[in-house]
Amino acid sequence: MRILVCISHVPDTTSKINFTDDNKVFDNQGVQFVINPNDEFGLTRAMWFKEKQNATVDVINVGSSNTEPTLRKTLAIGADKAIRIDAEPIDGFFVAKQISEYLSSNQYDLIIAGRESIDYNGGMVPGLIAGLSKINFVTNCTSIEIDNKSAILEREIDGGKEILNCDLPLIIGGQKGLVEESDLRIPNMRGIMQARQKPLEVLSPFSSDFKTNSVKFHKPAPRKEVKLISPDNLEELIDLLHNEAKVL
Amino acid sequence: MSVLTYIESNKGKIKKSAFELVSYSNELAKQLGTELVVLTINVEDTNELNKYGVSKIIKISNSELDNFDSKIFSNVIAQVAKHTNSNHIVISSSLDSKYMAPLLAIELDAGYLSNVVELPSKLNPFTIKRTCFTNKAFCESTIESDIKIIGLSGNAFGAIENETNSSSENLEVSLLDRKITVKSTEKVSGKISIADADIVVSGGRGLKGPENWNIIEDLAETLGAATSCSKPVSDMGWRPHSEHVGQTGKPVATNLYIAIGISGAIQHLAGINSSKIKVVINNDPEAPFFKAADYGVVGDAFDVVPRLNAKLKAFKAQNS
Numbered sequence: 001m002r003i004l005v006c007i008s009h010v011p012d013t014t015s016k017i018n019f020t021d022d023n024k025v026f027d028n029q030g031v032q033f034v035i036n037p038n039d040e041f042g043l044t045r046a047m048w049f050k051e052k053q054n055a056t057v058d059v060i061n062v063g064s065s066n067t068e069p070t071l072r073k074t075l076a077i078g079a080d081k082a083i084r085i086d087a088e089p090i091d092g093f094f095v096a097k098q099i100s101e102y103l104s105s106n107q108y109d110l111i112i113a114g115r116e117s118i119d120y121n122g123g124m125v126p127g128l129i130a131g132l133s134k135i136n137f138v139t140n141c142t143s144i145e146i147d148n149k150s151a152i153l154e155r156e157i158d159g160g161k162e163i164l165n166c167d168l169p170l171i172i173g174g175q176k177g178l179v180e181e182s183d184l185r186i187p188n189m190r191g192i193m194q195a196r197q198k199p200l201e202v203l204s205p206f207s208s209d210f211k212t213n214s215v216k217f218h219k220p221a222p223r224k225e226v227k228l229i230s231p232d233n234l235e236e237l238i239d240l241l242h243n244e245a246k247v248l
Numbered sequence: 249m250s251v252l253t254y255i256e257s258n259k260g261k262i263k264k265s266a267f268e269l270v271s272y273s274n275e276l277a278k279q280l281g282t283e284l285v286v287l288t289i290n291v292e293d294t295n296e297l298n299k300y301g302v303s304k305i306i307k308i309s310n311s312e313l314d315n316f317d318s319k320i321f322s323n324v325i326a327q328v329a330k331h332t333n334s335n336h337i338v339i340s341s342s343l344d345s346k347y348m349a350p351l352l353a354i355e356l357d358a359g360y361l362s363n364v365v366e367l368p369s370k371l372n373p374f375t376i377k378r379t380c381f382t383n384k385a386f387c388e389s390t391i392e393s394d395i396k397i398i399g400l401s402g403n404a405f406g407a408i409e410n411e412t413n414s415s416s417e418n419l420e421v422s423l424l425d426r427k428i429t430v431k432s433t434e435k436v437s438g439k440i441s442i443a444d445a446d447i448v449v450s451g452g453r454g455l456k457g458p459e460n461w462n463i464i465e466d467l468a469e470t471l472g473a474a475t476s477c478s479k480p481v482s483d484m485g486w487r488p489h490s491e492h493v494g495q496t497g498k499p500v501a502t503n504l505y506i507a508i509g510i511s512g513a514i515q516h517l518a519g520i521n522s523s524k525i526k527v528v529i530n531n532d533p534e535a536p537f538f539k540a541a542d543y544g545v546v547g548d549a550f551d552v553v554p555r556l557n558a559k560l561k562a563f564k565a566q567n568s
């Protein structure tokens with residue numbers, strides 16, 4: 001089984017978000033970049049398939065050379081090969097188009113992406129790849145088992161979950177549940193040393209198509225000071241929620 | 249050139265989020281100088297929509313569409329969009345709609361933006377505001393393609409009542425083969441899902457253990473609210489992952505979010521930022537959540553919450 005994991009390189013979840021250049025560009029000063037958490041759950045599940053079902057695991061990213069430390073980390077965790085498509089991503093379509101073009105000459109049984117990246121939150125790359133490459137697609141995926149050429153998956157739905165069955169090839173949008181937080185792997189020294197020897201292939205972009213563009217950013221307006229209510233006067237809280245906030 | 253909006257239903261009944269969706273779409277149609285067409289699938293009674301200014305409805309009835317399938321549904325909506333010659337398609341932020349949207353975008357060669365919170369600020373180029381960095385920022389984004397798909401964030405716009413008469417058309421569509429089989433569906437019965445809730449009551453580590461969740465559930469029941477939790481709580485297995493709210497969990501965009509015993513880590517705040525009113529109950533006055541809240545009570549959850557619940561019950565009884 002050949003697995004491709006799509007990796008997004010995103011600011012760490014604790015990052016303070018700021019913008020520069022007249023609010024047109026994300027300010028990456030002092031920001032630590034990590035593997036997108038939803039992708040990391042998927043990568044860790046891919047490692048399980050590698051160890052238990054002899055899968056090979058490649059990772060792919062669309063980005064500038066700045067993303068290479070993140071790709072090296074995926075190799076240190078255990079991926080076999082990394083592919084970087086050398087282009088600054090413009091939007092979700094741009095990314096999906098590159099990966100879909102790559103897939104047209106490289107066959108995989110399972111493609112794992114995160115349900116969304118935590119920076120732009122578009123939540124569309126795996127679905128766009130599925131549409132472009134005409135393969136089965138399941139998002140909000142919280143569990144996957146593969147038996148021969150077929151997959152059993154669990155998908156989160158509003159207010160519950162459903163169990164699905166479909167044939168490979170398949171692309172999933174993964175999230176927590178694929179593995180637990182405690183299953184995530186921190187690369188060890190041996191992994192880090194091995195990662196240096198593993199292939200990291202850099203490809204030129206296949207296309208320059210995009211559909212949307214992020215023009216300008218704003219931060220939310222600063223909040224008003226919190227109104228503190230004494231625990232002995234909870235009627236006041238109810239009154240404020242009813243008459244002032246009008247939410248009761 | 250009409251605006252098309254697809255509204256979801258559950259067992260033939262229109263979902264509440266639909267009213268906000270059609271209110272938004274109506275305003276969008278006005279802005280574009282065109283009309284709104286609403287698409288329903290397997291909804292018998294669409295009268296409720298008249299209250300929100302819907303004048304044209306396309307109804308599809310086909311029992312094969314009782315179970316959602318993202319590929320089949322996106323293909324159906326694409327067929328309808330071609331039929332109505334719609335260049336703007338508005339969908340909700342439900343998990344099903346978000347699942348389907350990118351497939352629809354490919355079907356129609358359209359640009360799609362999710363998490364949209366306002367009407368377009370400009371039509372040329374088509375510029376619209378959405379949230380990004382998990383609610384830590386907003387982004388003005390353009391859609392450059394002729395056909396545009398707008399994923400409206402929940403509780404971002406509100407429902408606007410505007411009584412009209414409507415006409416409806418029944419449309420036959422062809423269906424793709426089902427490639428993904430649904431083997432089983434499990435819904436938590438009798439409970440409101442976070443996505444559908446106007447109010448969410450959320451508990452954190454301050455509750456000390458899963459056995460104490462009754463105070464969260466009792467309060468939620470009084471308020472008709474959904475329950476959720478912080479990340480450590482789901483990581484420790486006190487509550488299911490599906491209740492985890494935050495950057496790597498679920499986003500919550502509700503009218504009222506009540507956080508009990510949650511300190512307010514930056515990742516948690518990101519997840520709930522688009523909720524309108526936040527109430528924090530915590531015994532630590534230094535908890536960072538107080539800086540992000542509208543109303544706060546510094547006090548012991550085990551003392552405050554049951555008393556608040558009793559008072560709310562009395563309030564509800566008086567006001568119903």
